[in-house]
Each structure stands twice: as C-alpha cells, then as structure tokens.
Amino acid sequence: MRILIVGAGKVGKTLAENLTNEAHDVVIIDNDEDVLHRCEDLYDVMVVEGNGANAQTLIDAGAAHADILIAATAGDEINMLCCLIGKRLGAKYCIARIRDPKYNESLTLLQHELGIDLAVNPERATALEINKLLRFPFASNIESFAKGLIEMVEFRAQPKDPVTGCMLRDVPTRLPGLPRVLFAAVERGGQVSIPTGDFTIQAGDRVYVAGDQIAITNFFRYMGRDTHPVKNVMILGGGRISYYLARMITPLGMHVTMIEIDPDKATLLSEDLPHVNVLLGDGTNQELLEQEGLQNMDAFITLCNRDEENLMTGLYASTQGVPKVIVKNNRVNYADVINRMGLDTIISPRQITGAYILRYVRARIGGHGTKVEKLYRLIDGKAEALEFIAREGEKYIGVPLKDLKMRENTLVAVIARRGKVIVPFGNDHIESGDSVIIITCEAGLGDLNEVIRT
Amino acid sequence: MNKKLVFRMLGTILVIEAICMLPAFIIGWAHGDERRDVLALLLSALICLVVGLPMHLLEKPQTSNLRAKEGFMIVTLSWMVMSLFGALPFMLSGFIPNFFDAFFESVSGFTTTGATVLTADQFEGVMPFGIGFWRAFTHWIGGMGVLVLSLALLPKLTGRSAHLVRAESPGPSLSKIAPKMTDSSKILYIVYSALTLMEFISLMLCGLSPYDAALHAVSNAGTGGFSNHAASIAYYDSPAVEIVITVFMTLFSINLALYYSIVTGRWRDFTKSEELKWFLCMFGGSALLIACIIAAPAHGGNFGDALRHSFFNVATTMSTTGFTIDAYTTDLWPIAARAIILCLMFCGACVGSTAGGMKTMRIALLLKQSKREIGRTFNPRRVQRVRFEGRGIDETMLHQVAVFAFVYVLLVLLGGLLISFEGKFDLIDNFTASLTCVSNIGPCFGAGASGFSEFGSFSKAVMSILMLAGRLELFPILAFFHRDAWRKI
Numbered sequence: 001m002r003i004l005i006v007g008a009g010k011v012g013k014t015l016a017e018n019l020t021n022e023a024h025d026v027v028i029i030d031n032d033e034d035v036l037h038r039c040e041d042l043y044d045v046m047v048v049e050g051n052g053a054n055a056q057t058l059i060d061a062g063a064a065h066a067d068i069l070i071a072a073t074a075g076d077e078i079n080m081l082c083c084l085i086g087k088r089l090g091a092k093y094c095i096a097r098i099r100d101p102k103y104n105e106s107l108t109l110l111q112h113e114l115g116i117d118l119a120v121n122p123e124r125a126t127a128l129e130i131n132k133l134l135r136f137p138f139a140s141n142i143e144s145f146a147k148g149l150i151e152m153v154e155f156r157a158q159p160k161d162p163v164t165g166c167m168l169r170d171v172p173t174r175l176p177g178l179p180r181v182l183f184a185a186v187e188r189g190g191q192v193s194i195p196t197g198d199f200t201i202q203a204g205d206r207v208y209v210a211g212d213q214i215a216i217t218n219f220f221r222y223m224g225r226d227t228h229p230v231k232n233v234m235i236l237g238g239g240r241i242s243y244y245l246a247r248m249i250t251p252l253g254m255h256v257t258m259i260e261i262d263p264d265k266a267t268l269l270s271e272d273l274p275h276v277n278v279l280l281g282d283g284t285n286q287e288l289l290e291q292e293g294l295q296n297m298d299a300f301i302t303l304c305n306r307d308e309e310n311l312m313t314g315l316y317a318s319t320q321g322v323p324k325v326i327v328k329n330n331r332v333n334y335a336d337v338i339n340r341m342g343l344d345t346i347i348s349p350r351q352i353t354g355a356y357i358l359r360y361v362r363a364r365i366g367g368h369g370t371k372v373e374k375l376y377r378l379i380d381g382k383a384e385a386l387e388f389i390a391r392e393g394e395k396y397i398g399v400p401l402k403d404l405k406m407r408e409n410t411l412v413a414v415i416a417r418r419g420k421v422i423v424p425f426g427n428d429h430i431e432s433g434d435s436v437i438i439i440t441c442e443a444g445l446g447d448l449n450e451v452i453r454t
Numbered sequence: 455m456n457k458k459l460v461f462r463m464l465g466t467i468l469v470i471e472a473i474c475m476l477p478a479f480i481i482g483w484a485h486g487d488e489r490r491d492v493l494a495l496l497l498s499a500l501i502c503l504v505v506g507l508p509m510h511l512l513e514k515p516q517t518s519n520l521r522a523k524e525g526f527m528i529v530t531l532s533w534m535v536m537s538l539f540g541a542l543p544f545m546l547s548g549f550i551p552n553f554f555d556a557f558f559e560s561v562s563g564f565t566t567t568g569a570t571v572l573t574a575d576q577f578e579g580v581m582p583f584g585i586g587f588w589r590a591f592t593h594w595i596g597g598m599g600v601l602v603l604s605l606a607l608l609p610k611l612t613g614r615s616a617h618l619v620r621a622e623s624p625g626p627s628l629s630k631i632a633p634k635m636t637d638s639s640k641i642l643y644i645v646y647s648a649l650t651l652m653e654f655i656s657l658m659l660c661g662l663s664p665y666d667a668a669l670h671a672v673s674n675a676g677t678g679g680f681s682n683h684a685a686s687i688a689y690y691d692s693p694a695v696e697i698v699i700t701v702f703m704t705l706f707s708i709n710l711a712l713y714y715s716i717v718t719g720r721w722r723d724f725t726k727s728e729e730l731k732w733f734l735c736m737f738g739g740s741a742l743l744i745a746c747i748i749a750a751p752a753h754g755g756n757f758g759d760a761l762r763h764s765f766f767n768v769a770t771t772m773s774t775t776g777f778t779i780d781a782y783t784t785d786l787w788p789i790a791a792r793a794i795i796l797c798l799m800f801c802g803a804c805v806g807s808t809a810g811g812m813k814t815m816r817i818a819l820l821l822k823q824s825k826r827e828i829g830r831t832f833n834p835r836r837v838q839r840v841r842f843e844g845r846g847i848d849e850t851m852l853h854q855v856a857v858f859a860f861v862y863v864l865l866v867l868l869g870g871l872l873i874s875f876e877g878k879f880d881l882i883d884n885f886t887a888s889l890t891c892v893s894n895i896g897p898c899f900g901a902g903a904s905g906f907s908e909f910g911s912f913s914k915a916v917m918s919i920l921m922l923a924g925r926l927e928l929f930p931i932l933a934f935f936h937r938d939a940w941r942k943i
Contacts, residue, residue, distance in 0.1 A: 044635050
C-alpha cells in the first residue's frame with residue numbers, strides 16, 4: 001500500500017519504521033530538510049520537502065493514488081487541512097492526529113466534511129491505557145480482545161510465585177487449583193519466546209497470560225497478587241494526559257492528587273477538575289511527595305515532560321513502597337534499561353499512538369482472506385497479538401489445531417465463540433465466526449491464512 | 455564496524471559479477487573463440503562464485519542495519535574487489551598478461567572511463583569475441599552501479615540501503631523515484647535496459663553485425679567507450695552510425711529518472727528540468743561553436759560534416775563516453791576547438807545519468823553561487839538564496855559542492871603531478887590523462903589519444919585510483935584513505 005505520512009515527528013517516525021518493515025510504500029512529507037535527511041537514512045522511504053497542507057506538495061508526494069494519508073504534524077489545524085486536501089486529491093483513507101480537546105468536540109460535526117476517517121488523540125489514547133492499568137493493578141500491561149471477553153495480561157514472575165520454576169506441561173498437575181489460562185509469550189533478557197510445554201518460567205521473566213476476565217482475576221488471586229482496586233492515585237505533571245486521565249478515573253471513585261509546577265496551569269486545572277486535589281509544587285521534590293502522603297498511595301503516575309524526571313521519581317516512588325508505579329517514557333530505546341531497574345509499567349504515548357494507527361492501517365490492507373481485526377504490540381513491539389474473525393469457507397475451519405501447520409513462533413492463543421472463551425488444545429478447532437487470537441514474533445502478518453497453512 | 459555485513463555484501467557483489475560474466479562466456483563460445491579464451495571467462499566466473507558464495511552464505515551479521523561508515527566502506531571495497539576480479543579474464547586468457555595493465559583495463563571498464571592499455575594491433579582479428587564483450591559489458595555494469603543492481607535483484611539484502619545508493623549514484627543529493635529503494639533501483643534498471651535495447655536495434659538497422667551492435671550498445675549505455683575496433687566508431691565510416699551513437703550518447707547523459715516521468719505521463723518534469731536546460735544549452739552552444747571553428751580548416755567548409763563531427767565530439771566528451779571518430783586531439787583541429795573540448799572534460803553530464811565528470815547540476819550551482827558572491831561585494835547585507843529546480847538550495851549543499859569542485863581540481867592536479875614523475879610525456883599529456891581518468895572520459899590529448907599502453911605501471915596504478923575516485927564522486931575513495939576508516943568503531 002502507498003502511505004503518506006505528513007510530519008516526521010515522534011509518531012511519524014515510529015509509523016515510518018513499522019510500515020516500511022511491513023513492506024509498504026511510504027512517503028514522508030515535512031518542511032524540515034534535516035529531519036527528512038535523517039528519515040531517508042534510517043528508513044526506506046521517499047521524502048518530500050514542503051508544507052503538507054499545500055496541495056502541490058501533496059500532489060508531488062502522490063496523494064492522488066495514496067491508500068492512506070496520515071497527518072501527524074504538531075498542529076491540529078494543519079492536520080485537518082491535510083486530510084481535507086488529501087481526500088479531495090484522491091487519498092482513500094485519511095487519519096489525523098487531533099489533540100486539542102476543543103476540536104475533538106466539534107469533530108463529530110465536521111469529521112465527514114473534513115474527510116477524516118480516523119481522528120487520533122495521543123493524549124487521550126494514553127490516558128485510556130493508563131485507566132485500564134489502574135483497573136487491573138496487578139498487571140503491568142493489559143490488552144482486551146473479542147469485545148472485552150478476553151484479556152491478555154502481562155506480569156513479572158516473582159521468585160515466590162507458584163508457577164516459577166515449574167515446567168508448563170506440569171502446571172495442571174502440580175498446581176491443581178490454578179485457573180486455566182494460556183501462557184502466551186515470555187520475555188527473558190530481551191529475547192521473546194512463545195512458550196511450549198517444556199518451557200520453565202523463571203523469576204524475572206515478563207509473562208503474558210490470556211484468558212477470560214474471571215479466570216485472569218482468579219489466576220492472580222491464586223498467585224497471591226493484590227487484586228484490590230486502586231483508591232488513591234497521585235499524578236505528577238498536569239499536562240493533557242493528566243487532564244484526560246483525571247476526568248476518566250474520578251467518576252470511578254478514585255481519589256486523585258495532581259502535582260503541577262506551573263501556577264497558571266494549576267489554577268486552570270483546579271477550575272476544570274473540581275474533584276481533583278491539585279497541588280502547586282515541584283513533583284520531583286521528595287520532601288513534597290512524602291508530605292503529600294506518597295506512602296499511602298495505591299498508584300503513582302509520572303507524566304512530566306522529561307523522561308529522566310519521570311524515571312527517577314518513579315524509581316523513588318517504587319522504593320517507597322507504592323504498589324503501582326506507572327512511568328511515561330517517550331524514548332523507547334530506554335525500555336530495556338528501565339525494565340532492568342524494576343519498573344515494569346512504562347507508557348509511551350508515541351508507541352500507543354503508533355500502534356493505534358497501525359491497527360487501523362492493517363485492517364485496511366487489501367486482500368480477501370481473513371483480515372486483522374485488532375493488533376496489539378507486546379513487549380515493546382517484539383511480539384504481536386492479532387485478532388481475526390474466522391470466515392465461512394476458509395480451509396482451516398473445522399480442522400483440529402494439531403493437524404494445522406502453523407508458522408514458526410506463532411500460536412493460536414485463545415478462541416472466543418458465541419460469548420465463551422476457549423483456551424484451545426490440540427483437539428479444538430476453529431469455527432466460522434470465531435474470534436481467533438494469535439500470538440506471533442513476526443511482524444506484518446495480515447491474514448489468518450498466512451498464519452495457518454493447511 | 456559491522457565487518458560481517460561488509461563481507462556478506464562483498465560476497466553478494468562477487469556472485470553477481472560471476473553471473474555477469476556468463477553472457478560474455480556464451481558469446482565467446484558461440485563465436486568460436488580459442489579454447490583458452492572461453493575457459494578463461496568460465497574459470498573467472500567460477501573463481502568469483504567460489505570466493506563470493508561462501509562469503510554471502512556463511513557470514514550472518516547480527517543486524518543488517520548499515521551505518522554511514524559501513525555503507526561507504528562497502529561501496530569502496532566492492533568497487534575495488536569487483537575491478538580486481540573483473541581483471542581475471544584478461545589475465546587468465548593471456549590477452550593482457552601484466553597485472554597492472556589488466557587491473558587498469560578492468561577499472562577503466564567498471565568506472566566507464568574507456569581508457570585502454572591495448573595497442574592498435576591488438577584489436578582487429580586478435581581480440582577474442584568473449585573477452586571483447588566482457589570488456590564492454592563492464593561499462594554496462596559499472597554505469598548504473600553494481601550495488602544498485604544488487605538492490606534491484608535482492609530486495610531484502612540490507613536495511614538502510616540509502617547509504618549504499620548515496621555513495622554509488624552520481625549527484626550531490628539522493629533522489630528516489632519510488633518510495634522503496636528496491637523499486638527505485640528496479641525502475642532505473644528497466645529504463646536503462648530498455649534504452650540499451652533501443653540502441654542495439656538502431657545499430658542493427660544501421661547495418662552493424664549483432665555482435666558489434668550489442669557491444670557498442672552496452673558500451674555506450676554505460677557511457678564507457680570501449681570498442682572492438684582500434685579506430686573506434688571511425689572504423690565504420692558511416693554517418694548513420696555516428697548519428698545514432700551521438701543521439702544515444704546524449705540520451706544516456708540525461709537523468710534516467712526523467713525518462714521514467716515521461717513513461718508515467720509527467721511530461722512537465724521533463725520539460726521543466728532546470729538541469730536538463732543547462733545541459734542542453736552547454737551542449738548545443740559548444741557544439742555549434744566548434745562546428746563554426748572547424749568547418750573551414752578540418753572539413754573544407756562543409757558545414758554539415760563539421761556539425762556532425764562537432765556534435766559527436768561534444769557528446770562523447772560531455773557524456774564522458776570516449777568513442778572517437780577523428781582525433782580531435784591532433785593538430786587537425788584549431789586550438790580554440792580543442793580548448794572548448796578541454797573545458798567540457800570537467801563538466802560531465804546530468805545527475806542520475808551514467809556519465810561521469812563534475813555534473814551539470816554542480817556546475818550550475820557553482821555558477822549561481824559565484825554570481826551571488828560577486829553581487830555581494832557591492833551589497834554585503836543582501837540575503838539571497840540560491841535556487842535550483844524551483845527550490846531553494848541548502849547552504850550545506852552549496853558548501854559541499856564547492857568543496858567537491860576544489861577536491862576535483864586538486865585530484866586532477868595531483869594525479870598529473872604523480873604521472874609526471876615517470877617523466878615520459880609532455881605536461882599537457884600528463885594533466886589531461888589525469889583529467890580524463892577523474893572525469894571517466896577515456897581519450898586524452900597527446901600521447902594517450904590512442905591508448906594508455908605507453909604509460910608505466912606506476913602511472914597506471916595512480917590512474918586506476920583516479921578513475922575509481924571519479925566514478926564514486928571522490929569522497930568514498932578519499933574517505934577510504936582517511937584514518938577514521940580503519941579505526942575499530
């Protein structure tokens with residue numbers, strides 16, 4: 001597919017990297033020549049210098065036969081204009097990043113007129129992600145599939161966990177009371193593997209388990225993890241993510257303390273968020289944190305602009321015994337280092353936004369087989385979970401899984417059928433209409449037929 | 455440095471070279487060459503394969519991501535290795551037994567220079583068909599670049615291929631015609647092959663034998679200049695052949711991407727190309743001027759003949775091909791006409807063509823920049839951006855172009871100086887020999903007009919480096935001798 005990316009910022013580059021890896025034709029438009037040179041060196045893309053909201057630039061970049069146009073410049077207005085012009089020129093689908101809440105409200109009216117097929121708000125998407133994590137504090141990462149029927153949850157194996165040191169084949173016999181969940185993927189020392197029966201989980205592994213909500217909750221209860229809901233939340237920084245997040249979680253009965261360093265911003269926040277305890281001060285100051293009761297918090301979320309401040313404060317909070325620490329980190333290359341320091345819940349807005357757009361792009365890939373419904377990137381993008389809806393008449397329908405030839409490093413994790421969740425074994429099969437969730441270490445799969453070869 | 459990746463790429467290049475030797479082998483075999491000459495080509499291909507295939511298959515680099523340094527090292531090394539192995543057929547067949555001579559001939563082939571060490575009596579009836587075709591075919595491979603070819607053939611070869619292509623393809627900036635480097639390379643090679651085929655057919659229609667037509671088509675496509683006749687194009691003594699060759703030399707001087715825009719219906723790109731206008735003005739202007747100068751003394755006042763000859767010679771110089779129909783370097787031409795040719799030897803043709811030289815775009819940028827600096831003497835506060843192809847040019851690029859021009863001249867002078875140490879020829883001979891090598895043209899004034907056989911081994915070694923430097927646009931080769939290239943990082 002031919003994809004135009006306007007704006008080579010953080011999100012633009014993440015998208016360019018992923019889309020070129022999946023062998024799409026990518027054209028990047030930006031008005032900064034230096035940035036374009038760097039993109040050209042790093043990714044196999046064509047670059048066009050110019051303003052993306054200029055019709056001639058878009059024509060030069062080939063908007064007329066573009067399948068998808070992604071407007072990800074810093075300005076919401078420019079992004080809207082890009083989509084408007086791009087659509088007129090003949091781009092099939094247009095995606096715009098729109099972050100101002102004010103525009104979001106009017107967007108419902110204008111979306112069609114502007115030719116925007118998908119509006120992405122990175123801050124809101126990030127807030128949603130954090131919201132999900134707060135509802136399941138025992139997990140460092142949660143993805144839901146099949147309209148929320150299936151949850152896939154990441155946790156870090158501790159030495160005292162019952163499953164640690166146990167071969168997966170022996171788990172049912174040695175731990176009879178353990179709810180049946182699927183061990184979908186394990187990361188150890190930067191390497192991702194999809195575990196088979198003779199795999200042994202070790203302390204320190206990042207493990208993904210999948211199953212229905214109740215099974216997952218019971219699983220963690222059995223493991224002795226705290227499954228109590230979060231009540232008190234402290235948020236560092238009063239940016240847009242904090243704003244969206246506070247609006248999402250206060251109605252759920254969580255008590256939010258927000259620390260902001262800028263007086264004007266703090267005043268505005270206190271106006272907009274009457275139920276939030278807005279504090280004026282430097283959130284990296286340990287004394288201030290202690291006085292505001294850091295030790296009594298159930299969750300601590302750092303959303304400052306600087307990654308380093310987020311990391312250090314997050315580390316401090318976790319040494320102070322806060323059970324759930326969520327750290328925002330925009331530079332993905334730090335992820336390995338941070339994990340080794342013991343912080344396992346890291347949020348990266350650019351990755352969340354990238355994954356969100358990528359999911360949309362994947363679903364638009366032509367072809368007539370079984371298309372991807374949803375895509376989640378696990379373990380910093382080293383593995384992917386894909387959701388497909390099995391369709392009538394495909395070759396794999398009704399064949400027991402053990403007779404299907406699977407691609408290497410790929411696993412049929414869970415099947416959801418008519419509201420029931422099946423953790424499949426060799427004798428189970430796929431029926432038409434099933435939601436099938438696949439875990440894979442390969443990027444770029446777009447069709448269930450590519451995964452399963454009969 | 456990621457040595458494994460460099461080795462792997464070198465292996466790939468050798469495998470491709472082995473495959474490229476096969477057409478010459480088949481042609482030699484079909485024309486009934488001596489057994490030794492045919493076997494020499496087959497054996498060379500096998501040697502390339504035996505050395506290259508293990509390197510290609512066994513070296514498994516951990517990451518296929520190229521950094522700038524690896525990109526440049528791969529390009530420089532692969533051109534050296536390619537030339538080295540390309541000399542094997544000459545040596546194994548005993549056609550050019552001396553190593554320096556064979557290497558010079560091979561470098562001259564791949565860099566599309568077309569300067570030969572052969573003497574006039576080594577051509578007619580002596581040169582084996584297979585070896586002769588291989589000689590010309592190296593032009594075709596070198597014209598567009600073997601790494602570009604490898605990207606077209608093996609899409610998943612490496613990540614971040616921009617560094618490779620940037621170092622190999624001529625011009626100050628990298629321009630892609632398709633989002634994917636692989637597609638871009640493929641399109642260019644298709645255009646290249648199509649034009650070559652057109653020339654082959656045209657030459658056949660002019661009455662050349664299939665072998666001669668194919669040989670001159672591939673030689674011309676790469677803007678090389680090797681011929682299987684000592685007298686080059688003059689051998690045919692046919693205005694039709696001369697005109698066809700002139701037209702195709704001009705066509706191959708133009709950015710190949712522009713032909714693609716014609717095919718895709720974007721005529722505007724072609725007609726609006728500023729570089730093309732500059733090129734055509736320079737080309738037409740000097741050809742007409744030369745025609746006026748030489749009409750009386752060399753052609754007895756026949757202006758039509760003078761035009762044909764002047765266009766041919768301007769085309770052969772600007773396209774840096776180096777076919778000859780009359781020795782413009784002899785006293786037959788007035789000194790003014792020869793001086794124009796000498797100036798044109800610096801210019802070269804358009805960016806993105808197979809020609810060598812400094813490239814019209816750089817010349818245009820230098821002229822515009824000079825004009826701006828001159829204007830600034832009266833108006834020191836004036837801010838003015840240099841524009842080219844309808845857009846403002848970055849100061850960094852202007853700076854690079856200026857340095858390039860300086861280094862270019864410096865290299866020509868240095869080369870001439872080194873050649874002079876052998877003390878065999880005249881000043882003008884030595885310096886134009888150096889210039890013709892750096893610009894990848896082929897013939898030069900004076901002694902080298904008919905061939906480079908009389909230069910010594912030292913001069914040939916120097917000239918081989920000059921040719922490589924010229925083909926890769928100086929910096930990859932010069933960077934190779936920079937001490938940072940050999941640091942471990």
